[in-house]
Amino acid sequence: MRHRRSLIPLLPLLVAGLLSPSAAQAGTYEARYCGPTNPTVGEWASSWGGSPYTYVGNNCNNGGYMSSSFDPAVPHAEGTFAQWRLAAAADTKIVRVESYRDWRANSNQAFGDAHTIIHSDARGRIDGCTALMGCSGVTGSAAWDTGESDWVSFLTHCTGANGCPAGVVENNQRDIRVTLSDDIAPTVTGTNGTLMSATTSARNRSLTFSATDRGGGIYGVRFVIDGQELGSLLDIGGGGTCAPSSTRRVPCPLSHTASATLDTATVPDGDHTAAIKVFDITRTNGTISGAWPIRVDNLPPTQGEPTIAGTPRVGDTLTCTANAVNGQAPTSIAYSWQIANADGSRLSTLAPASSSAQLTVPETATGKKIICVAHATDGGGTSRASSSMTAGPFADGATVRPYCDGRPTAATDPCGDADGDRIPNREDEDDDNDGTPDASDPAPTDASVPAKNSNPAGTTTTGPGSTSSGPSSSGQPPTTGATSGLVLQIKGSRTRSVRFGRRIATVATLTAEDKPLADAVVRIYDQAIIPARLTVRAGAPEREIGRAVTDSAGRMRFLIPTGVSRDVIFRYAAQIDGKAVTGTSRLRLLVRAKLTDRPNRSTLRNGQSVTFTGSMHGGRQPNNGTRVLLQARRGNTWVTAASGRTTSNGRYRLRYRFTRTTRARSYQMRVVSRPTSNAPYLAGASKIRTIKVTR
Known part of the structure; x- marks a missing residue:
């Protein structure tokens, strides 16, 4: 774009400027014009004056120049000018200008010369091209220190009393970069x-x-x-x-x-x-x-290894102490308990987390290791640390000892044997063998008190003069004050641990007043429990699973079908002295999850991987599956090599890559499950597989 104007009053010019050093700069930034980044002249303002036929041009949007020039065909009077000028923003200074220039100045005579220059208020003329000074044209990139200027100008002008003859006089600029200083903070x-x-x-x-x-x-x-x-x-x-x-x-x-x-x-x-x-x-x-x-508080507390104090014996109390807990206030501590085989295998939950640091050792822990887990919680989450299975009460290979190990064995002591039948009193339903169960015997170790009467613990009878109650909140057999003499004696332990998928044959004898009761119908029910908590699952109904009829000796046999952990309930009735009497006995089944899998290879080289693919059976899986661990035996312990989760239908796939086997050797490997504390089954383990690794 070019502009032609008529005669305009002349602009006074500073032909020669003062040279001064750059001002100190607190901070600078840059503005760009007439180039690829900004193809406009932006805030540059044009002006012209003096003789006719002066021009300013803007061809930036086509990749051209921001220009000022004189008509080359005519002479021009002194004071004629055309320019582009940029003023600094308020509270800033222009300190540097860079551009690609194309300057031409071919017009001069005695006492009359044309100039193309850059100048500013702080430095006057900074640079330029003047024919009288031997410059007919300059092309290329350049940079100029403008001092601390309020404005800067690219100028074409004529000086000298004789004016400027006809000739080419042009000041062309593109790719302009202006540096401004700003020393005022926000x-x-x-x-x-x-x-x-x-x-x-x-x-x-x-x-x-x-x-x-x-x-x-x-x-x-x-x-x-x-x-x-x-x-x-x-x-x-x-x-x-x-x-x-x-x-x-x-x-x-x-x-x-x-x-x-x-x-x-x-x-x-x-x-x-x-x-x-x-x-x-x-x-x-x-x-x-x-x-x-x-x-x-983004990270959970750090903590050291907790310690256990106490005697590792059934019935005794163990106390856990969390150590070196370092968290943000407030920090809370909870304790849960786990149980494992002596070699560390089959780790499972024994008691869920609670604020109590104490555990009364249960019968099921006999011969096992007990581990305390300290849960330290602050705003950043929860950290968990487990006690050692080889320190404190469990050092030197120690495991939980039976209840009677080291306790008094006098006839009246729990570990004594009042009737000499080689069954400790605490395990004997009738310590003195007087026919009256201990639960209703005011003197359980004295056969002379009271009159003969039978109703073992775990059996409830109802009828004349008797009372009945259902299962307690813990799912344990209820106590009773019944004296009817109707008893179903179940052979074997009342609490049994079984693997999922196994049916249990149960044999029992029904007697009334110590006499076999033949042809009696026993109705059998089950009710789901939470094995890790030893409690009946909330809302679980009693479900009839079958019936059995006693033979002439009062015996019955029933094959309990497969299922999850549950209480099996036996309900029966009889006529005694013309009165209807009923009774209930309970059997508890703790079911271990069943894992079946196989590796994709049994022999491989170091650097290769083995993948175990399988399924976990034991009841309905949670939506996010159950945690499973691939473990390898190291001495007497099992070390986790990989972990993952089953799918909702129990499928799993675990992979491990061998990278440190420097000689041929064999590894024993297995997969174990880690169910939640609310699962219907206990932890389980797959068959141990031997994997051979060559160099």
Whole structure:
């Protein structure tokens, strides 16, 4: 684009400028014009005057120049000019200009010369091309220090009393880069948000702030923790032009409200002070806000190995102590208990987490190892640490001893044998063998008291003069005050551990007043339990699973079908002395999960992988499956090599790659399950497989 104007009053010019050093710069930023980044002249303003036929041109959008020139066919009077001029923004200075120039000055005579120059208010003429000085043209990239200038101009002008003869006089510029200085920092005018809360424990915390600036505008913010600036500068959304290299003299807003979020995972847990530092476009000038206290709690507490104290014997109390717990206040401690074989295998939950640090050792732990798990919880989550199976009460291979190991054995002691039948009193349903179960015998070790009567624990009878109760909340057989003499004696233990898929043959004898009761119908029910808690599952119904009829000797046999952990309930009735009498006995089945799998190979080389694919049977799986571990035997212990979860239908696939086998050797491997404390089955293990690895 070219503009031609008539005679206009002449513009006084500074033909020669003062040379001065650059001013100190607090911070700078850049504005670009007439180039690929910004194909416009932007805030440059054109002007002209003097003789007719002066021109200014803008061909930037076509890849051309921002230009000023004289008509080469006519002479021009002294004072004729054409220029493009850029003024610095308020509270800034222009300190440097770069461009690709094409200057031409072929017009001169005595006392009359044409010039193409760059000049500024601070330095006057900075550079130029003048025919009288031997310059007919200059082309190429250049950079100029403009001092601390309020404005800069690319100028074509004529000097000398005789004016300038006809000739080419042009000042062409493109790819212009203007550097501006800004030494005034922003002002933070307000802060608000969750980052200013002293009580929140959220990981990501936001802050809304307001700020004002003089100069190039507000660009970004950085968080300040304990006086130290944190991370990189955050862009606060000042708009499309808000960049260190922009297309405007004031690229960013002078007043701005914005929000920023701090991920406190970048800050150590503990108490700190927080603030923000707001920067202007120079990214050098910044102002720190007032500080406030914060507490960071993203990580769970650290802790050492808990310890167990006490005697590892059935009926005794073990106490767990959490050690070296380091967390943010408040920190709570809970304790759960696990049980495992002496070699560490078949690890399973014995008691779920609770605030109690004590455990009364149950009968089922005989010959086992007991492990305490300390659960330390603060706002950052929960950490878990397990006690050693080879330290404290379980050092030197020790396991849980039977109840009577080391206890008194006098006739009246729980571990004594009042009737000499080689069954300790605590396990004998009738210590003195007087026919009256201990539960209803006021003197269980004295055969002379009371009159003969029979109703073993776990049996409930109802009828004349008797009472009845259902199962307790723990699912244990109820106590009774019945004296009817109707008894179903189940052969073997009342609590049995079985593998899933196995049917259990049960033999029992029904007697009335110590006489076999023939042709009696026994109805058999089951009711689901939670084996890890030894409690009846909430809302579980009693479900009839079959019936049996006693033979002439009062005996009955029933094959209990497969299923989950449950109580099996036997209900029966008889006529005694013309009165209807009923009774109930219970048998508890603790079912272990069954795992079946096979490896994809039994022989492989170091660097190769083995994959175990299989299924877990034992009842309905949770939606997210059950945790399973691939383990390898190391001495007397099992070491976890890989872990995963089953699908909702019990399928699993575990893979392990051997990388450290430097000689041929064989490994014993298996898969074990880790069900939740609410599962209908106990932990189980697959068949042990031998995997051979060559070098």
